[in-house]
Amino acid sequence: MSLSANLVLAIALLYIALLFAVAFYGDRYARAGRAAWLHSPLIYTLSISVYCTSWTFYGAVGSAARSGLEFAPIYVGPTLVFIGWWVLLRKMVRIGRTQRITSIADMLSSRYGKSAAVAALVTLIAVVGTTPYIALQLKAVATSYQVLSNAGAGTDALTGHPAATPDFRTAFWIAVIMAVFTILFGTRNIDAQERHHGVVTAIALEAVVKLVALIAVGLLVMFGIAGGPGEIFARASPEILHSHEVFGARWVAVTFLAAAAIVCLPREFQVTVVENVHEHHLRTASWAFPLYLFLISLFVLPIAIGGLSYLPPGANPDMFVLTLPMWAGQDSIALLSFLGGFSSATSMVIVACIALSTMLSNHIIVPLALRAGWISLEAGGEIRRFLLVSRRACICAVMLLGFLYFRLSGDSGALAAIGLISFAGVAQFLPSLLGGLFWRHATGAGAIAGLVAGTVLWAYTLFLPSFDGGFVLSAATIAEGPFGIALLRPYALFGLEGLDPLVHSLFWSLSVNTILFVLVSLARDPRPLERLQATLFVDVFRAPTASGLVQRSAATDDLSMLLQRILGPDEGLRVFRQAAGARDGEADLPIANDDFITQLERRLAGSIGAASARAMISQVVTGETISLEELMKIADETQRIRAYSRQLEEKSRELEAAAEQLRAANERLRRLDSEKDEFLSQVSHEVRTPMTSIRSFAEILLEHRDLDKAEAQRFLRIIHDESVRLTRLLDNTLDLSLLERGERPWLIERIDPEAVLDSATRACQGLAAHARVRIVSGPRATGVRVDANADRLSQVFINLISNAIKYNTSDTPYVRISSAVHDDTYEVLIEDNGPGIRPEERDMIFSKFRRGWAHTQAPVRGAGLGLAISWQIVQHFGGSLTLLPNTGTGACFRVALLCVRTQVAFEQRR
Amino acid sequence: MKNDYSRSARARDAAALLPVLGVFLFMPPVITLFVAKLHIAGVPLIVAYLFGVWLALIACAALLARRLRERPARTRPAESAEPPA
Numbered sequence: 001m002s003l004s005a006n007l008v009l010a011i012a013l014l015y016i017a018l019l020f021a022v023a024f025y026g027d028r029y030a031r032a033g034r035a036a037w038l039h040s041p042l043i044y045t046l047s048i049s050v051y052c053t054s055w056t057f058y059g060a061v062g063s064a065a066r067s068g069l070e071f072a073p074i075y076v077g078p079t080l081v082f083i084g085w086w087v088l089l090r091k092m093v094r095i096g097r098t099q100r101i102t103s104i105a106d107m108l109s110s111r112y113g114k115s116a117a118v119a120a121l122v123t124l125i126a127v128v129g130t131t132p133y134i135a136l137q138l139k140a141v142a143t144s145y146q147v148l149s150n151a152g153a154g155t156d157a158l159t160g161h162p163a164a165t166p167d168f169r170t171a172f173w174i175a176v177i178m179a180v181f182t183i184l185f186g187t188r189n190i191d192a193q194e195r196h197h198g199v200v201t202a203i204a205l206e207a208v209v210k211l212v213a214l215i216a217v218g219l220l221v222m223f224g225i226a227g228g229p230g231e232i233f234a235r236a237s238p239e240i241l242h243s244h245e246v247f248g249a250r251w252v253a254v255t256f257l258a259a260a261a262i263v264c265l266p267r268e269f270q271v272t273v274v275e276n277v278h279e280h281h282l283r284t285a286s287w288a289f290p291l292y293l294f295l296i297s298l299f300v301l302p303i304a305i306g307g308l309s310y311l312p313p314g315a316n317p318d319m320f321v322l323t324l325p326m327w328a329g330q331d332s333i334a335l336l337s338f339l340g341g342f343s344s345a346t347s348m349v350i351v352a353c354i355a356l357s358t359m360l361s362n363h364i365i366v367p368l369a370l371r372a373g374w375i376s377l378e379a380g381g382e383i384r385r386f387l388l389v390s391r392r393a394c395i396c397a398v399m400l401l402g403f404l405y406f407r408l409s410g411d412s413g414a415l416a417a418i419g420l421i422s423f424a425g426v427a428q429f430l431p432s433l434l435g436g437l438f439w440r441h442a443t444g445a446g447a448i449a450g451l452v453a454g455t456v457l458w459a460y461t462l463f464l465p466s467f468d469g470g471f472v473l474s475a476a477t478i479a480e481g482p483f484g485i486a487l488l489r490p491y492a493l494f495g496l497e498g499l500d501p502l503v504h505s506l507f508w509s510l511s512v513n514t515i516l517f518v519l520v521s522l523a524r525d526p527r528p529l530e531r532l533q534a535t536l537f538v539d540v541f542r543a544p545t546a547s548g549l550v551q552r553s554a555a556t557d558d559l560s561m562l563l564q565r566i567l568g569p570d571e572g573l574r575v576f577r578q579a580a581g582a583r584d585g586e587a588d589l590p591i592a593n594d595d596f597i598t599q600l601e602r603r604l605a606g607s608i609g610a611a612s613a614r615a616m617i618s619q620v621v622t623g624e625t626i627s628l629e630e631l632m633k634i635a636d637e638t639q640r641i642r643a644y645s646r647q648l649e650e651k652s653r654e655l656e657a658a659a660e661q662l663r664a665a666n667e668r669l670r671r672l673d674s675e676k677d678e679f680l681s682q683v684s685h686e687v688r689t690p691m692t693s694i695r696s697f698a699e700i701l702l703e704h705r706d707l708d709k710a711e712a713q714r715f716l717r718i719i720h721d722e723s724v725r726l727t728r729l730l731d732n733t734l735d736l737s738l739l740e741r742g743e744r745p746w747l748i749e750r751i752d753p754e755a756v757l758d759s760a761t762r763a764c765q766g767l768a769a770h771a772r773v774r775i776v777s778g779p780r781a782t783g784v785r786v787d788a789n790a791d792r793l794s795q796v797f798i799n800l801i802s803n804a805i806k807y808n809t810s811d812t813p814y815v816r817i818s819s820a821v822h823d824d825t826y827e828v829l830i831e832d833n834g835p836g837i838r839p840e841e842r843d844m845i846f847s848k849f850r851r852g853w854a855h856t857q858a859p860v861r862g863a864g865l866g867l868a869i870s871w872q873i874v875q876h877f878g879g880s881l882t883l884l885p886n887t888g889t890g891a892c893f894r895v896a897l898l899c900v901r902t903q904v905a906f907e908q909r910r
Numbered sequence: 911m912k913n914d915y916s917r918s919a920r921a922r923d924a925a926a927l928l929p930v931l932g933v934f935l936f937m938p939p940v941i942t943l944f945v946a947k948l949h950i951a952g953v954p955l956i957v958a959y960l961f962g963v964w965l966a967l968i969a970c971a972a973l974l975a976r977r978l979r980e981r982p983a984r985t986r987p988a989e990s991a992e993p994p995a
Contacts, residue, residue, distance in 0.1 A: 079967065080929040084930075086922060233952055252937060252938070290964075
């Protein structure tokens with residue numbers, strides 16, 4: 001065999017160098033804004049496949065070799081979550097982006113009123129659940145390295161069982177290299193929301209390597225060693241494929257667990273939510289990531305069957321992926337397979353370290369440091385440096401913890417089961433997470449109660465017993481319960497026997513978790529900040545605005561100082577200016593309002609988590625109150641619906657009114673149109689009558705030269721009169737159109753309207769006498785002054801009075817003229833006892849070409865322009881001409897003009 | 911042809927319900943119906959069923975993802991607001 005330990009080591013080191021180079025250039029290109037493909041949905045999807053760790057790469061085949069299709073639910077669960085992205089993942093990503101969420105702990109803490117307690121608790125659970133998983137990865141790398149580098153030692157290597165003692169030295173150096181990598185590319189800046197492009201690119205490359213490696217091994221087994229799928233499956237034992245038992249409670253439980261893990265695992269949250277560059281990438285990942293899982297799982301069963309049939313009996317199924325190519329003498333594929341396993345292990349370790357270090361430094365170290373006074377906001381110095389150092393220290397600490405865990409438990413079989421145990425641990429976040437996203441009334445107290453109870457039960461029934469008596473719980477306790485109390489046996493709690501340990505633990509931990517979460521949440525009202533955050537989370541797609549809800553203010557100097565100390569002077573100033581620029585130079589004001597503070601707080605939250613950001617901002621902010629009433633308004637579903645329907649009603653009422661107005665206007669227009677038609681024919685008629693007589697008399701004069709002079713004179717007089725009538729008609733029409741367009745400037749003077757009224761009455765005396773109409777003078781005002789044009793006003797009065805005379809068909813006709821002053825308004829009433837105006841004509845009476853008296857048998861006919869002209873004139877003076885409602889017989893017109901304020905008193909005279 | 915609103919609303923509902931269909935097909939008792947000693951082109955029925963359904967679900971998800979891309983605008987106005995950057 002040609003694979004020596006040195007060659008394997010050299011290739012592994014080369015591969016690591018490649019990863020560093022890819023991460024370095026990925027980071028650099030992304031920073032330079034080049035290489036758009038780095039932001040593509042494909043890279044995003046590949047980075048999500050950090051889900052497939054070495055536990056997948058080696059363990060899935062092992063699991064398949066032991067119990068057939070049981071490996072499948074691990075991949076079916078995430079598939080179901082991703083194809084249902086529209087409901088859950090989309091909401092998480094949207095919230096993650098709007099609230100600048102940095103980790104799963106930050107998400108829960110932010111949702112439950114930016115609670116530091118929730119954040120710390122979730123962080124601790126995540127560390128407990130993830131550290132063994134990191135140890136598992138280190139172990140897988142060390143084991144695969146040993147197996148591959150011992151290839152020369154003969155058939156022993158093919159069993160896949162490494163030497164008695166694991167190679168801790170290799171694992172240690174791997175851990176060191178991974179720590180360096182993570183520190184270099186995972187802590188370039190403190191804003192966790194700013195994407196780690198270098199890391200993501202390297203992870204994507206590793207995702208490709210592990211997929212290609214597993215498919216290569218699969219193809220080798222299926223078509224290189226065996227003769228196709230038929231031959232491989234023919235070699236399978238019936239127990240593996242045809243057992244009903246696989247699809248029992250454990251199948252359901254593992255599917256559920258994997259589905260929960262894909263949203264709750266800190267590393268998955270990191271790549272899916274925190275590292276998400278564009279929300280629409282999720283759309284592609286919704287089918288591409290399940291496809292990746294599908295391809296990864298496709299050859300698992302053939303490889304397992306191949307290992308079982310070709311390798312020597314007793315071979316380690318967990319190393320089939322590596323030992324099968326070795327058995328077949330395909331060293332290059334064996335090497336590729338080793339790199340695939342190495343990739344899946346390292347990518348998990350890197351991302352888990354970034355996620356855990358962010359959580360540890362944001363939610364444990366910074367709050368502790370704030371409380372203990374290690375960093376004070378008043379003293380000088382940079383918080384940013386402290387954050388970076390703490391984050392790097394956390395990476396080393398997590399890595400060290402993982403290594404120690406491996407070192408201490410390396411010999412026992414405890415690590416093998418840790419995959420699902422870890423899943424069950426983080427699945428405790430699920431009730432609080434789902435409740436937080438969809439249930440407005442979920443509270444922080446409920447979340448803490450549920451998390452604590454669930455985690456304790458998980459540890460007691462699954463995690464601690466997995467050490468087989470090596471840690472905390474002794475073997476006797478596991479078998480017989482503490483102090484021999486059978487009811488408390490970890491694997492049969494409260495007498496629940498006969499269940500698979502995983503199903504048993506999952507049942508107890510998650511049901512108690514959920515019940516406590518719900519009950520404690522229901523026990524009391526959420527705090528105002530919890531309520532506010534609940535609305536921002538649950539209604540994230542309704543885009544509720546929090547502005548105006550929180551009243552607080554801060555000195556801009558203090559804010560700017562705080563920002564610079566946390567983000568660094570340059571970055572801090574830039575962010576501050578940017579925020580201020582968006583708010584119209586608010587930085588110039590000495591006091592910042594809540595909108596501004598919220599914006600800065602959110603930016604800080606992207607670096608140090610919501611709880612710490614709030615704690616820091618609170619130190620410089622004064623007078624923080626949350627307007628509960630406003631909050632209730634947006635938070636309360638029924639309130640909002642009610643308000644919404646009220647708005648709708650209002651709107652529809654407005655619409656109805658507008659439609660009614662439109663209908664009326666339309667009706668008016670239509671009537672006007674027909675009026676106009678009618679008038680046009682009227683006017684043609686009016687013009688035609690004088691024209692006809694003018695023409696016929698002109699013809700007589702032309703043809704009969706022998707007419708006597710008196711006769712000719714009479715005819716000429718008629719021609720002249722008719723021409724005058726014609727001119728007047730045309731003059732009136734012209735007058736009105738000019739009036740309407742406001743093109744006729746008049747001299748407006750301060751005049752006495754009473755004098756004008758008197759002269760108008762006098763001018764009509766002759767007409768009245770001729771028609772035998774009596775002019776009655778009513779009460780009159782005195783000492784009134786109005787701003788008007790005397791000639792025009794007189795025209796109005798004469799028009800009104802002569803109309804009243806001309807169309808009066810009463811037996812004892814009279815016209816009554818009176819005037820008065822009411823509240824600065826001078827009004828003239830001109831009444832008659834004639835036939836009046838018919839109701840259907842009333843609102844059209846001031847329109848052009850109307851003859852209000854057309855129905856009367858009055859002998860005189862006008863052109864129908866008088867009232868329209870009068871109306872325009874009075875309008876021009878700023879007054880009004882109206883027809884008063886019918887009071888008995890006749891019509892009563894009212895001219896109202898605004899009085900000029902004079903001190904002259906007036907008296908009424910009869 | 912239905913209008914755009916109904917089209918995108920149906921796509922959204924289908925996207926939300928697709929995992930429910932997946933659960934139904936992958937969980938007992940439905941899946942146990944396919945545990946039989948039958949082979950399709952050399953592949954055991956249960957394996958063919960599992961991976962077949964899996965691939966079909968992925969295809970449906972891809973189709974729905976495309977459909978939801980065509981109509982990114984929400985029909986409910988309150989939902990259309992973009993988050994602050």
